[in-house]
Amino acid sequence: MERLEKFEDWARACMHVRCGFCRENCPAYSQLQLDTYAAKGKMTILYHLLKGKLELDEAVAERVFACTSCGLCDVACGYNQSEAIHEMKTVLYDQGVAIPEGYMKVSTKTRESGNPYSVDANEGARFLQSLPESELSTADYTLFLGCTQIYRESNEIGSLLKILRAAGVSFRIPTEQICCGSPAYRVGDEAQAREQARRVTNLFERMESDNILVSCAGCYRMLIHDYEILLNDDAKFKITHSMEFLQELVQDDKLKIRPLNAIITYHDPCHLGRHSGVYEAPRQILSSILGVKLVEMEWNRKFAKCCGAGGGFRSGRGEDAIAIAANRVREAEATGASILVTACPFCLRNLRDGAQSVNSQMKIESVESLLAELV
Amino acid sequence: MLDHSKLEKSLIDIVGTKYVSSELCDRLVYSKDYSIEGIADDYTPDIIVKPGTVDEVAEVVKIANQMNVPIYTWGGGTSMSGNPLAVEHGIVLDMKRLNQVLDVDPDNLTITVQAGTIIENIYNAALDEGVFFAHHPESSLSSTIGGALSCMGISIYGAKYGYVYDQVLAMEVILSSGKKIRIGGKSYLSLPTHNLLNLFLGAEGTLGIITETTLKVYPKPPTRDRISYGFPDITTAIEACKEAHAAGCWPETVFLFDRRSLVQYMERSKTPIPDEVSMAVLFGASGCIEMVETTLAVIAKCSKEQGGSELPQDITQSWWNSINIGKDTFDQSNFALSHTEYEPDLVDACVPLSRFQEYSDFCDDLKKEFGWVDIDFGAFIVGGPRGPIPFCIYFSVPIDTRIKAEVDKWFQFKERMYRRALEMGGSLSNANGLGLRSSPWVQDQLGSAWDLLTDLKSLLDPKNILNRGNRGFSS
Numbered sequence: 001m002e003r004l005e006k007f008e009d010w011a012r013a014c015m016h017v018r019c020g021f022c023r024e025n026c027p028a029y030s031q032l033q034l035d036t037y038a039a040k041g042k043m044t045i046l047y048h049l050l051k052g053k054l055e056l057d058e059a060v061a062e063r064v065f066a067c068t069s070c071g072l073c074d075v076a077c078g079y080n081q082s083e084a085i086h087e088m089k090t091v092l093y094d095q096g097v098a099i100p101e102g103y104m105k106v107s108t109k110t111r112e113s114g115n116p117y118s119v120d121a122n123e124g125a126r127f128l129q130s131l132p133e134s135e136l137s138t139a140d141y142t143l144f145l146g147c148t149q150i151y152r153e154s155n156e157i158g159s160l161l162k163i164l165r166a167a168g169v170s171f172r173i174p175t176e177q178i179c180c181g182s183p184a185y186r187v188g189d190e191a192q193a194r195e196q197a198r199r200v201t202n203l204f205e206r207m208e209s210d211n212i213l214v215s216c217a218g219c220y221r222m223l224i225h226d227y228e229i230l231l232n233d234d235a236k237f238k239i240t241h242s243m244e245f246l247q248e249l250v251q252d253d254k255l256k257i258r259p260l261n262a263i264i265t266y267h268d269p270c271h272l273g274r275h276s277g278v279y280e281a282p283r284q285i286l287s288s289i290l291g292v293k294l295v296e297m298e299w300n301r302k303f304a305k306c307c308g309a310g311g312g313f314r315s316g317r318g319e320d321a322i323a324i325a326a327n328r329v330r331e332a333e334a335t336g337a338s339i340l341v342t343a344c345p346f347c348l349r350n351l352r353d354g355a356q357s358v359n360s361q362m363k364i365e366s367v368e369s370l371l372a373e374l375v
Numbered sequence: 376m377l378d379h380s381k382l383e384k385s386l387i388d389i390v391g392t393k394y395v396s397s398e399l400c401d402r403l404v405y406s407k408d409y410s411i412e413g414i415a416d417d418y419t420p421d422i423i424v425k426p427g428t429v430d431e432v433a434e435v436v437k438i439a440n441q442m443n444v445p446i447y448t449w450g451g452g453t454s455m456s457g458n459p460l461a462v463e464h465g466i467v468l469d470m471k472r473l474n475q476v477l478d479v480d481p482d483n484l485t486i487t488v489q490a491g492t493i494i495e496n497i498y499n500a501a502l503d504e505g506v507f508f509a510h511h512p513e514s515s516l517s518s519t520i521g522g523a524l525s526c527m528g529i530s531i532y533g534a535k536y537g538y539v540y541d542q543v544l545a546m547e548v549i550l551s552s553g554k555k556i557r558i559g560g561k562s563y564l565s566l567p568t569h570n571l572l573n574l575f576l577g578a579e580g581t582l583g584i585i586t587e588t589t590l591k592v593y594p595k596p597p598t599r600d601r602i603s604y605g606f607p608d609i610t611t612a613i614e615a616c617k618e619a620h621a622a623g624c625w626p627e628t629v630f631l632f633d634r635r636s637l638v639q640y641m642e643r644s645k646t647p648i649p650d651e652v653s654m655a656v657l658f659g660a661s662g663c664i665e666m667v668e669t670t671l672a673v674i675a676k677c678s679k680e681q682g683g684s685e686l687p688q689d690i691t692q693s694w695w696n697s698i699n700i701g702k703d704t705f706d707q708s709n710f711a712l713s714h715t716e717y718e719p720d721l722v723d724a725c726v727p728l729s730r731f732q733e734y735s736d737f738c739d740d741l742k743k744e745f746g747w748v749d750i751d752f753g754a755f756i757v758g759g760p761r762g763p764i765p766f767c768i769y770f771s772v773p774i775d776t777r778i779k780a781e782v783d784k785w786f787q788f789k790e791r792m793y794r795r796a797l798e799m800g801g802s803l804s805n806a807n808g809l810g811l812r813s814s815p816w817v818q819d820q821l822g823s824a825w826d827l828l829t830d831l832k833s834l835l836d837p838k839n840i841l842n843r844g845n846r847g848f849s850s
């Protein structure tokens with residue numbers, strides 16, 4: 001509980017003002033409907049946990065875990081309430097409170113198999129080793145690929161590799177598949193996340209890589225922000241997200257891109273946008289394609305609504321996550337766009353499922369997959 | 376004795392499991408609004424229910440009646456005076472699933488919505504059809520129209536367009552028996568007898584539950600702009616407003632903040648405020664460009680004549696952004712940030728216009744008497760709906776609620792302030808509703824008219840189930 005005390009001021013401010021600005025855009029509230037599910041509710045819980053009026057029990061865990069960690073409430077509030085919510089998840093986890101099964105699975109699977117999908121890690125390693133860049137012993141960049149890309153969206157990897165190769169980028173790929181730890185971290189399993197952070201850091205050290213390229217928004221946030229907290233150490237590597245990297249390639253004319261006549265809208269992944277401040281690079285890439293008209297959704301950039309997949313929500317509450325994605329797809333449809341593009345494999349999957357659930361004709365692509373078709 | 380499990384089962388039968396909760400962690404979320412009252416006592420309801428249709432609302436009310444359980448209607452829960460708090464526990468009825476914009480009619484300048492609709496959504500739905508909905512509180516993103524109609528509601532555009540009451544053409548209300556009535560219609564003056572709307576407007580959920588309303592919208596003004604002026608005191612600021620009125624100006628925004636309030640509102644933008652400013656006024660005008668420019672030019676002249684000096688443009692802009700919280704200014708609210716160290720509550724009173732300064736001076740003296748010398752207080756005044764003439768003054772009093780003695784002192788302070796307002800020929804203000812905060816003096820103010828009000832309450836709500844024990848009515 002001590003860990004929560006540092007948020008007492010924020011909880012008290014919320015208990016006092018009760019403004020509710022965090023509520024209407026909260027993906028968890030939009031699905032689950034009681035005020036408790038918005039940050040306002042979760043901060044109320046925190047306040048009463050500290051006061052001793054509530055205990056860390058199953059009902060509290062159910063409410064607290066229903067959070068995609070999207071951070072939209074932070075923007076409304078002024079306090080980073082999502083940090084406090086994350087801390088509550090960690091405390092609930094550490095105290096051994098029965099946390100909802102779907103979220104818990106993310107942790108147990110990572111602990112057992114080394115990845116949140118429970119796939120045999122050798123399978124991932126075999127896949128990586130099949131890529132020629134894994135045989136290189138030196139290169140300018142090391143491309144770190146995440147579990148969702150490897151085990152669920154391997155086409156995405158194909159697209160990214162095609163672009164990097166076309167642009168003549170010097171990069172190599174690790175032969176080992178190690179989860180960055182983000183899924184476990186977001187469901188409160190800090191110990192396992194720390195373990196993953198150590199493993200990934202060791203991997204980079206062994207490879208003597210200090211220039212890391214990442215194209216999963218979740219891995220990126222983890223590597224660029226959370227490792228410093230988890231390992232209590234300064235950043236050791238230069239981490240670049242593929243969006244910024246590709247934007248430079250485009251800007252430097254390193255890629256020949258065919259025109260595309262289409263109206264496109266872009267969904268900001270929370271981990272990449274709100275949490276890491278990368279808003280413009282993907283937009284610049286898309287706008288640079290001849291014939292593309294880039295249009296914005298009503299809620300974009302810092303205010304972008306969440307796709308519903310983050311924070312273990314997709315594992316914990318699959319149907320709700322997909323329903324949230326469907327709402328985001330509807331928002332995209334309202335722009336008149338025919339393609340909804342994003343820059344996170346997790347968002348991509350969830351948005352595709354969301355679109356399918358409402359029979360939307362919207363085509364859902366990642367920046368990489370769209371670009372790969374045009375180079 | 377209330378049979379909790381029977382009540383819960385009955386409510387689940389009406390709305391389904393997802394929308395009913397008796398978990399303590401949910402009930403606590405619905406037990407506090409802005410007011411310090413909500414911290415000083417326990418207003419935790421027994422159960423939360425969130426119906427999705429008008430018929431479900433009626434069914435819930437019938438159950439409450441049958442089982443004699445009080446029912447507290449809850450919109451956004453953003454009210455400031457303890458208005459929706461479950462004084463006698465019982466049911467909290469969350470209205471936010473009744474959130475449909477039913478009809479926007481630009482030809483007849485009306486919009487019809489369900490009562491749980493968030494105000495910002497009404498505003499945007501109107502704009503989508505090219506018309507302008509004028510009730511825009513600072514809490515537009517989170518409060519409901521039902522809540523606004525129930526506790527007056529001041530708009531940032533109120534100086535030109537009036538209170539939220541002025542926007543209403545019709546309402547559908549569920550009475551405490553569960554019976555549904557409709558008052559008014561789409562055309563103006565659809566009220567051939569007494570204006571029965573007034574029975575439910577500002578009733579804070581004590582006389583009926585509003586489920587639907589038809590509201591006025593206006594042709595959208597093509598432009599709007601603002602200026603702000605700093606004044607040495609309240610009197611000169613008010614004189615400038617009166618002169619602007621005499622000159623024929625009809626601004627839409629007239630907000631007066633003292634220095635402390637302004638500092639609070641600059642929390643996010645960190646815009647510095649010139650030393651000499653003691654009272655500042657934000658004037659906003661809308662219309663065609665010539666009208667806006669002329670209005671602001673005349674207001675500037677009137678302000679200067681009263682010793683006012685124009686405030687820098689970035690103060691005007693930050694000020695406006697922080698009260699005009701909407702889709703584009705989602706990250707501009709200072710509310711939470713400015714409420715960590717102390718927790719201000721309001722004294723919500725009206726005194727005759729000529730005595731605003733005197734009342735403010737009284738507040739300063741009282742503050743000293745209470746030993747609150749090191750705490751800054753905020754006062755703010757709002758203009759409307761009679762043009763740029765201010766009508767209502769609030770004092771924000773920051774209390775450290777962790778210290779019980781401070782909370783007790785706040786209650787004593789509040790009493791002195793309200794009593795003083797009444798002695799000065801003033802009134803408890805209905806601007807945030809009376810709720811629990813202002814209602815202890817309502818009988819004193821109304822005298823024998825209070826009996827009429829309680830008779831009406833008994834007639835409309837014989838079992839006293841609607842917001843039982845709140846707004847001065849008996850438990």
Ligand SMILES: Cc1cc2nc3c(=O)[nH]c(=O)nc-3n(C[C@H](O)[C@H](O)[C@H](O)COP(=O)(O)OP(=O)(O)OC[C@H]3O[C@@H](n4cnc5c(N)ncnc54)[C@H](O)[C@@H]3O)c2cc1C
Nearest residue numbers: 450451452453454458512513519521522523528529580585
């Ligand atoms: C940050 C902030 C800024 C604010 N700015 C303003 C402002 O600029 N102007 C202003 O006027 N107020 C403002 N307020 C106060 C508050 O937002 C308003 O009073 C608002 O109208 C309350 O609406 P609500 O939906 O939150 O109602 P609630 O707080 O849920 O309820 C208010 C009262 O209305 C009753 N009620 C709610 N819905 C219904 C219904 N359908 N039928 C019958 N009774 C009902 C409740 O029982 C209660 O008595 C602000 C509050 C905050 C926190």
Ligand code: SF4
Nearest residue numbers: 026067068070071073
């Ligand atoms: S982080 Fe996102 S899902 Fe979690 S409470 Fe905030 S807005 Fe809701």
Ligand code: SF4
Nearest residue numbers: 014020022040077711
């Ligand atoms: S925005 Fe912040 S202060 Fe306001 S209700 Fe949400 S968490 Fe509380």
